[in-house]
Every structure is written in C-alpha cells, then in structure tokens.
Amino acid sequence: MISQSENKIELSVVFISWKMKDLLQRCLETLYKYSSGINFEVIVVDNNSQDGTSEMIEKDFPQARLIKNPENRGVAPARNQGIKETAGKYILILDADMELVENSILKLYEFMESNSEAGLVGSKLVDTDGQLQFSCKRFPNFLAFLFRRLEHFDLIRNSKTLRYHTMQDWDHKEIKEVDYLIGACQFFRRDVIEKIGLYDDKIFYGPEDIDFCLRIWKAGWKVFYFPHTHIIHHEQRITKKKFLSKISYKHLLGIFYIYRKYKFRLKV
Numbered sequence: 001m002i003s004q005s006e007n008k009i010e011l012s013v014v015f016i017s018w019k020m021k022d023l024l025q026r027c028l029e030t031l032y033k034y035s036s037g038i039n040f041e042v043i044v045v046d047n048n049s050q051d052g053t054s055e056m057i058e059k060d061f062p063q064a065r066l067i068k069n070p071e072n073r074g075v076a077p078a079r080n081q082g083i084k085e086t087a088g089k090y091i092l093i094l095d096a097d098m099e100l101v102e103n104s105i106l107k108l109y110e111f112m113e114s115n116s117e118a119g120l121v122g123s124k125l126v127d128t129d130g131q132l133q134f135s136c137k138r139f140p141n142f143l144a145f146l147f148r149r150l151e152h153f154d155l156i157r158n159s160k161t162l163r164y165h166t167m168q169d170w171d172h173k174e175i176k177e178v179d180y181l182i183g184a185c186q187f188f189r190r191d192v193i194e195k196i197g198l199y200d201d202k203i204f205y206g207p208e209d210i211d212f213c214l215r216i217w218k219a220g221w222k223v224f225y226f227p228h229t230h231i232i233h234h235e236q237r238i239t240k241k242k243f244l245s246k247i248s249y250k251h252l253l254g255i256f257y258i259y260r261k262y263k264f265r266l267k268v
Contacts, residue, residue: 011040011109012086016078017096018047021056023234024096028061034100038109041065043082047072074204074250075183083198088190095184099232107229108187111175119221120188120213122181124172125233133233134166135185136178136225139210139266145255149248178225179268180213184233188216195219200261205247206254210266217268 013031017024028042042064046054048071057066067081083091090112092105104123111121125133140148144165151157163169167178186209196215199208213223258266 007039009041009088010038011090011092011105012083012088013040013042013092013094013105014045014079014082014086015043015094015096016045016047016075016082017049017053018072019049019051019053020096020236021049021051021053024053025056025060027094027096027098027100028057028064030100031094031105032061034103035105036103037106040105041086041088043067043085045069045078045082047074047078074201075206076199076203076208077201079183079208080198080201083193086190091188091190091193093183093186093188095233097234097236098184099234101232102229104229104231105187108226111224111226112187112189115224117222118189118224119192119216119219120181120186121224121226122185122187124225124227124230125182125184126230128232128234132172133235134168134172135182135233136167136172136176137180137182138165138167139179139214140165141266142255142259142264145207172225172227174227176225177222179217180210180223181225183209183212184235185231186212189221192216192219192221202257203254204250206251207258208254211258211261214262214266214268 015024044057044064045067047069054066054068057064065085069078079093090109108121108123112118122135125135127133143161147156147159147162156162196219200211216223
C-alpha cells in the first residue's frame with residue numbers, strides 16, 4: 001500500500017457510490033493493492049446508499065476522505081463535490097464497480113506526463129471474462145442514444161448506427177484520439193477543471209461524460225484511449241435493467257438537456 005505521506009499529492013482519485021458497498025470495497029482494496037510509484041489520495045462521496053457503505057469506508061479505509069450526502073445527488077453533482085476536495089495535480093474519476101488487476105493508475109499518470117496535449121485519458125476496460133467493453137465512443141446522434149437503451153435486441157445491437165457510435169470498426173489495440181470516454185474511468189489534468197469548470201451538475205445521470213469530454217476538446221486539449229493497461233468493469237447499466245425506472249427517466253432528461261445545450265450538434 002502506498003504511504004499517504006505529507007509529500008505533494010500527484011493524483012486524487014474520486015469515487016461516488018450509491019448502493020454498491022461490496023463492489024466499492026473490492027475496488028478500493030485493489031486500488032491500494034496495485035497502485036505504487038505515485039502519491040495519491042482517495043475521496044469517496046456516498047450518495048445516501050443506506051447499505052453500510054459509509055460505515056465500511058470508515059472502518060476499512062480510514063485513510064480515504066468520506067463525504068456523506070443526506071440524499072442521492074446524482075452523478076455530476078456528487079463528482080463535483082469530490083473534485084472540490086482534491087489536491088492532486090491530476091484527478092481520476094473511477095466508478096465504484098471497477099476492479100484493478102495491475103498498476104493502471106501509474107501507467108495513466110506516465111502517459112499524461114509525457115503528452116501535454118492530452119486533457120483526459122481513459123484505460124481499456126474489460127468485463128469479468130476479459131472481454132472488451134466499448135468505453136471510448138464517437139459523439140452520438142439521437143438515434144444512437146435511443147439504440148443504446150435497446151441493445152438487448154440483436155438487430156439494434158448489430159446495427160451500423162450503434163457499431164459506429166461504439167467504434168466497433170476499430171480493434172482497440174492502439175492509443176487513439178477519441179471523441180469521448182465513459183465516466184467509469186476518466187483521468188484528467190487539474191488544469192482542465194481550472195479552464196472549463198466542473199461536470200455540468202444539471203445532468204443528474206447520463207451524458208455528463210459526453211459533455212465533459214466535448215468541453216475538453218473545445219478548450220484545445222485532446223481525449224485519448226489508452227489500451228496498454230486494463231481495468232475490470234463490473235458494469236451495472238441500471239438504465240438498461242430498469243428501462244421505465246425513475247433513474248431512466250432522469251437519464252432521458254439528461255439526453256434532452258445536452259442536445260438543447262449544444263443545439264443538437266454534438267461535435268467539436
């Protein structure tokens with residue numbers, strides 16, 4: 001485990017969690033197990049999980065800074081809470097359902113240190129069977145957004161629209177500039193926040209990752225996919241599992257919001 005000394009913090013790792021106690025515990029265990037060669041801090045924002053998450057953090061990870069929300073504030077607002085508490089030169093947003101298997105954060109850090117044009121980078125993500133997840137994507141049109149909610153239909157999952165959006169025409173084996181990376185793993189410079197601001201907290205849940213990467217591109221930086229390390233993502237996809245739920249409704253509102261924000265033109 002890395003010593004959390006008084007040395008200058010190079011990286012701040014921010015988690016938000018809502019009813020994912022066991023997954024978050026595994027994620028933190030693997031983060032501390034595999035991460036070395038970099039001085040980092042951890043901030044956890046618990047969105048009123050009421051499943052023992054806060055108690056687990058206090059008991060098992062006292063070195064982490066814990067923020068307890070009295071209600072579920074959503075993704076972007078909670079991430080912003082955590083970011084405001086960071087001190088690192090870089091910030092890493094990780095979802096609670098991630099599992100490290102190697103020293104991924106050092107590799108991402110070294111990439112950013114060597115590439116000044118990079119505003120944000122994300123690791124290759126795989127599922128528990130080691131199968132590639134399509135975590136880097138092209139900016140979607142509205143049809144692609146709709147198709148993502150209906151991926152359980154073979155015809156839609158294999159459509160040209162969805163395959164283009166999720167970059168299935170590319171082997172994902174090289175470092176590549178991409179439109180955006182999903183919010184499960186976003187490693188970015190503090191300078192980005194100082195120039196473009198935080199995540200758009202008007203988006204409760206959904207396309208906040210698209211908006212953030214688009215603003216990074218517009219500010220003159222690049223967004224990169226980095227396949228030379230990988231992280232397991234125990235993807236939840238709650239809007240797919242509960243298509244008519246309250247969270248799916250808020251996700252849909254986020255989609256309409258981002259299209260209005262950019263006048264239906266999601267591109268640099």
